[in-house]
Amino acid sequence: MKGENFRERLTTSRESNTADEVINQVEDVDFRELFLSEEYEAFFVEYTGDIKTTLKNIDYAKILSTEKFFGTIFVKKGMINTLVQSVPEITNLQKNFPYTLTPTAFEEDIVSSKGIEMGNVPYNGNGVVVGIISSGIDYLNPRFMKADGTTRILRIWDQSINDEKKYPNIIYGTEFTKADIDEAIKLNTSGQNPYEKVSHKDETGYGTAMAGIIGGRKLNEAEVFFSIAPKCDFAIVKLKKAKRSLLEANGICDTEASVYEGTDIAEAMSYLSSLQQQLNKPMVVYIPLGSNNGGHDGGTVLERYIDFLTERRGFATVASVGVQGTGETHTSGNLFETDGKGVIEVNIAEGEENLIISLFTIEPDRVSIGIIAPDGNGVEKIETPKNQGDSIFFNIGSSIITIQSYEEQKVIPDNRLDILIRNLTPGVWKITLKGEELLNGRYDAWMTQKNLLKKDTRFLKPDPFITVVTPSTARNMISTGFYNQETGELIEESGKGFTRDGRVKPDVITASYRIVTTGLENKLIVGSGSGMAGGILAGTVALMLQWGIVDGNNPNLFAQSLRNYIIGATTKDEGVNYPNPESGYGKLNIPKIFENLEKMKFKKPNQSNVVGDSRETAYIKDIYNVNENSNSGLFINIPQEILVRINNK
Structure with missing residues (x-):
């Protein structure tokens, strides 16, 4: 079964992590210090092969394997491009993005x-x-x-709490157990200070x-x-x-919002994943x-x-x-529709000091850019970086521009340019685009989430779609x-x-x-x-x-099967086509989910449906009366991609 294969990989990776810990001790790597250090940048990476052996001879980078094929790599500031060129085992590199709590x-x-x-x-x-x-x-x-x-x-x-104690499950911070918390509650009940026991x-x-x-x-x-x-x-x-270095790299300053790091979220997921297996509870x-x-x-x-x-x-x-659904932080276009040329207009509010914009185009397109300040001064064509992680720097008036290049190898192979403008002048800035080589023509640009920006900083041609956040x-x-x-x-x-x-x-x-x-x-x-x-x-x-x-009632609940049941029970407004970009498959209907689950609990699948299907798929088809030769029923509620995933388990 597909899920079991991944469990084997997870087990293998846990064994690998144990070995990594031994190696890290031998190398005397203090990962707690690296997570907290302002001298190192953190990147989340996918890799293949024996990356640790390659890194043994590199003194400016260390990797902590979160799982097999995934890890957090710590690189001295300014050395990321050198690292990427020196370590071919890195297959995908992600900057440490700034995250904020969902408003x-x-x-x-x-x-x-x-x-x-x-x-x-x-x-x-x-x-x-x-x-x-x-x-x-x-x-x-x-x-x-x-x-x-x-x-x-x-x-x-x-x-956020770092003490001198070492914990078996975490590298930095402090862990409190149920026993610790119960003891703190007793202290509080008796009029003593519970935070002496659990300072969280x-x-x-x-x-x-x-x-x-x-x-x-x-x-x-x-x-x-x-x-x-x-x-x-x-x-x-x-x-x-988030560390000061992450805020600076993303042009974030003087914000009231709490900002967090993607690598810390990854570590949190690793921690909770291990805990779930340890507890053996869903x-x-x-x-x-x-x-x-x-x-x-x-x-x-x-x-x-x-x-x-x-x-x-x-x-x-x-x-x-x-x-981000108003679209003020996203814009898009197609260069084929505008003779290979385009303009991204950005209104910069009074008091906005810095702004970072990520421009995405699809391989093998090659697009050159220019930047024009509100006073009309600018650079018509910028020689953008060619290599992964490369940066260039230049000035327009008193503003300092940094452009960094990334190639993202994934389902959509991307070219990404991160354009950071510091010491902004208010008014309308323009990023001009020219297609040098075009096969797709599509471009998208996003700026930082709006709770990190002044109210009037926005794209002047907003696109409200593709505004679902990472x-x-x-x-x-x-x-x-x-x-x-x-x-x-x-x-x-x-x-x-x-x-x-x-x-x-x-x-x-x-x-x-x-x-x-x-x-x-x-x-x-x-x-x-x-x-x-x-x-x-x-x-x-x-x-x-x-x-x-x-x-x-169903011990084989995976993320996608849970998603199946949720979207299969949604409430749909009359006259609205589903799925749609605004409301997906419809409104969450909790009673309907469990009405359907109860039917699954007692209903035996039609034997004609069982052939070639997993048992779960057969249950779904019976309950929703799916006719695979028609366009009704399940087609709207449960996409084919999900049924395929179920059958592959």
Whole structure:
């Protein structure tokens, strides 16, 4: 079975990591120091062969293998191009993108009269672990405890706290176990300081609010509070803040938003993946984070790594598609339609100091660029870098421009130019394009996500499509947009698909307007927006894992089969064609999911359907009355790509 093959690879990679640890000790590599050092840049890479042997003779780079074929490579500043030319084992290289928490508004306000519709779903998340990668959790909140006062939080990895202790499961930061947290709760109950035992805190309350909507416990029946999976367990990763070097490399300064690093998210995924196998319990990981960097096609190394980890049963990830859906941070065009020439116009707001724009074209196209400042000065044609990771620098007036080149070998082989302009002058900047060699003609450009920009910094010809953020475009990621359940309308800023390689994202859209959750110190708050929608979907997946794996109704639940059931039960608006870029396959319908699952639980597949199909596929075809010779039924709800994946298990 396909899933078993990947499990064998995972087992092999864990054994390989153990060997790597021994080698690292011999080489006396302090990876904790490298993760924290401002002198080294971190890149997430895919590789083949014996990369460690190649790197033994290179003193400016070290690699930490996250899994076999994947790793974080630390390179002294300014040496990345030399490294790429010297190490042919590197097959794919990803810059360390800046990630921010999925925007969500929290307030003390009126709760929506149309909250989360659960119907008579009899599941509560018991036996399932929910991993959350964000700002942490208020572990003293009784909503995350059992009735006896013991915690439901099995682990906390706080990347932001570094002590002298060494932990077997992590390289940097501090790990707290359930026993540690229970002891801290006892200290708090007796009037002592719990943070002397567990010093972890969620300063912003964001992660606490996400945990609340997913699995907070109702303390009395009279409360308006409600969550999806109130008996689930939790595994929490609090991300450390991005290093100064990452912020500088992406032109980010003076932002109120918390910025995080892709390599830390990758380490969090590795940690939770290992924990899931150790606990031998099903787990869904909620990643309420997004970046506007990357090709928006699931091809970033982080997304490929997430896909790799989630190819096994009982381990799934959920994300929101973000809030870039107005298109102000994306533009596109086709040079074939404009005689091989194009212009990207960017309005720069007052006070915007720096801006980075990533321009993507498709191999083998060759496109030259020019840059014109608001005062008309500029460079008509720039000799762009030819080699992977190469950079060039020049000035236009007082502005400093850096252009760096990358070739991304993936489903869509890309040329990517990162254009960083420092010391901006406000007004309209122009990036001119000229097709030197064209086969495809398509180009796309994205700037940093808008919560890192001034309000009026935007593309003047916005494209609202392909605005789903990384990592929601990963192939195995279950992704959601968000809508106002009071009006039934999509919220305009909800990220829109499809992906750049033509896959359906978002998978669904989820209610997100004025939904009660818990804040710090058990204060009830009302949340609206993208993060809430993702939390509701993550809780739903937890219930599905309980139905399938904990209760034994379907032990073979993979990420894609979970996605099948979700999109097969969506609510569809009359007169709307599905799937579509705004709402995917429709609105999340939790009661309908479990109505369908219950049919699967008892219904035996039609024997005529079983031939050539997996048993799960046969169940699906019976329930949805699929006629493979027609264009009705399942074609809309479950794409052929998913049925193929099921049959290949």
